[in-house]
Amino acid sequence: MSRDICVHTWPCSYYLELEKRWIPGKLSLTPLSLKFMTDKTGEILVNFPLSSIIEIKKEASHFIFSSITILEKDHIKHWFSSLQPSRNVVFSIIEHFWRELLLSQPGAAVEGSSSPATKGKELTCLMACSQKRLEDTTRVLHHQGEQLDSIARGLDKMESDLDVADRLLTELESPSWWPFSSRLWKVPSETKRSAGASVASSKASGREGIVIRIPAVISQRTESRVKPGKFTVLVSGLEIHDSDSLLMHRFEREDVDDIKVHTPYEVSIRQRFIGKPDIAYRLISAKMPEVIPVLEVQFSKKIELLEDAWMFGSTATASPAEKGYSVWLAASGRTDHAMHSEPSSGSQEDRSLQLQTSELLISDGDAQELRQT
Numbered sequence: 427m428s429r430d431i432c433v434h435t436w437p438c439s440y441y442l443e444l445e446k447r448w449i450p451g452k453l454s455l456t457p458l459s460l461k462f463m464t465d466k467t468g469e470i471l472v473n474f475p476l477s478s479i480i481e482i483k484k485e486a487s488h489f490i491f492s493s494i495t496i497l498e499k500d501h502i503k504h505w506f507s508s509l510q511p512s513r514n515v516v517f518s519i520i521e522h523f524w525r526e527l528l529l530s531q532p533g534a535a536v537e538g539s540s541s542p543a544t545k546g547k548e549l550t551c552l553m554a555c556s557q558k559r560l561e562d563t564t565r566v567l568h569h570q571g572e573q574l575d576s577i578a579r580g581l582d583k584m585e586s587d588l589d590v591a592d593r594l595l596t597e598l599e600s601p602s603w604w605p606f607s608s609r610l611w612k613v614p615s616e617t618k619r620s621a622g623a624s625v626a627s628s629k630a631s632g633r634e635g636i637v638i639r640i641p642a643v644i645s646q647r648t649e650s651r652v653k654p655g656k657f658t659v660l661v662s663g664l665e666i667h668d669s670d671s672l673l674m675h676r677f678e679r680e681d682v683d684d685i686k687v688h689t690p691y692e693v694s695i696r697q698r699f700i701g702k703p704d705i706a707y708r709l710i711s712a713k714m715p716e717v718i719p720v721l722e723v724q725f726s727k728k729i730e731l732l733e734d735a736w737m738f739g740s741t742a743t744a745s746p747a748e749k750g751y752s753v754w755l756a757a758s759g760r761t762d763h764a765m766h767s768e769p770s771s772g773s774q775e776d777r778s779l780q781l782q783t784s785e786l787l788i789s790d791g792d793a794q795e796l797r798q799t
Contacts, residue, residue: 691712
C-alpha cells in the first residue's frame with residue numbers, strides 16, 4: 427500500500443517562529459507522517475514522520491487560543507491553532523495514529539527502504555498478512571455455509587409441515603370410519619419434537635465469534651465530536667464499543683443498509699429508518715485496511731468505495747486472495763532465485779558474483795520462513 431495516502435486534512439494555522447506570525451493552511455495526516463501546506467503559495471512548511479514525535483499536547487497560545495503542540499526528537503516544537511472542526515477531533519485522530527505506530531512492529535515505523543537486506547522481511551510480513559486475511563475470509567464463509575445449512579433444514583421442515591397439513595386435511599375430508607385417523611392425529615406432536623430439536627441445533631450452530639477487533643476513533647452524526655473506542659467485526663454483525671469497553675451500538679448483519687469506504691482508514695456505517703433519524707457511525711483507524719477486506723466479504727452488496735478509496739483499491743489489490751496469490755508468486759520467485767539459482771556456465775568470479783546477489787535479495791532464514799508459510 428502506498429505510504430503517501432492522505433488519511434485526513436484539516437484547515438488550521440501554523441506558527442512560524444522565524445517570522446513570529448501565524449500562517450493559514452492545511453494540516454495533512456498520512457499513516458506515517460504529518461505535514462503542513464500554506465494556502466497562498468502551497469509551500470510545505472512542515473513535514474516530519476510520526477515516529478519522530480515525542481509528545482502531543484493540548485495547549486493555549488497567549489493563554490487564549492486553543493492549540494495543539496507537537497514536540498519532535500530534536501526538541502523542535504510545532505504550534506497548530508484554529509483547527510477545524512475542533513481541536514479535540516484533530517488531537518484524537520493524530521494521537522491515535524501516533525500511538526498505533528508506536529505499538530506496531532519495530533519495522534512498521536520505518537518507511538519502505540530500498541535496502542536489499544529488508545526484502546525477506548517485507549515478503550514475510552506480506553505473506554503473514556495475506557494468510558491472516560484468508561483465515562478471516564474462510565471463517566466468514568464457514569459461518570455463511572452454516573447459515574445456508576440452517577436455511578435448508580428450515581425448508582425441509584416447511585415441506586414436512588406441508589405434508590402433515592395435507593394429510594390432516596385429507597383426514598378431515600375422510601369419513602369417520604376411516605381406519606388410519608388415530609395414527610394421523612399423532613403426527614403434529616412428532617413434528618413439534620422435531621421442530622424443537624432443529625431449534626436447539628440452530629442455537630448451537632449460531633454461536634458467534636469475533637472475526638477481527640481494532641482500536642478506532644468514533645464519531646456519530648457530526649464530525650465535531652469524537653471519542654476513542656473499539657470496532658469489532660463478528661460473524662453475525664458489527665459492534666462499536668467506547669474506551670471503557672461499554673457497548674455503544676450493535677449492528678446485526680441484516681440491519682446494515684450501507685457501508686461507505688471514504689479512505690483506506692475511514693469508513694461510515696448506516697442503518698436507515700422511516701420516520702426517525704438514521705443510525706450512522708464514522709470510524710477512523712490505523713488498522714482499518716485490515717478490516718475492509720473482511721467487510722467486503724460480509725457485506726459485498728452493501729459496501730461502496732468512494733473516490734478517495736479507489737486509489738487504495740488500485741495501489742493495493744482487488745481482494746485478499748489476489749493479494750496472497752501475487753505475494754506468493756513474488757516470494758516463491760525470489761526464494762527460488764536465492765536458493766536454487768545455479769549458473770549454467772562462466773568463470774568462478776561470475777558464480778561468486780551471482781551468489782552474492784542472491785544472498786542480498788533474501789536471507790536463508792527468511793527463505794525458510796517463507797517456505798513454511
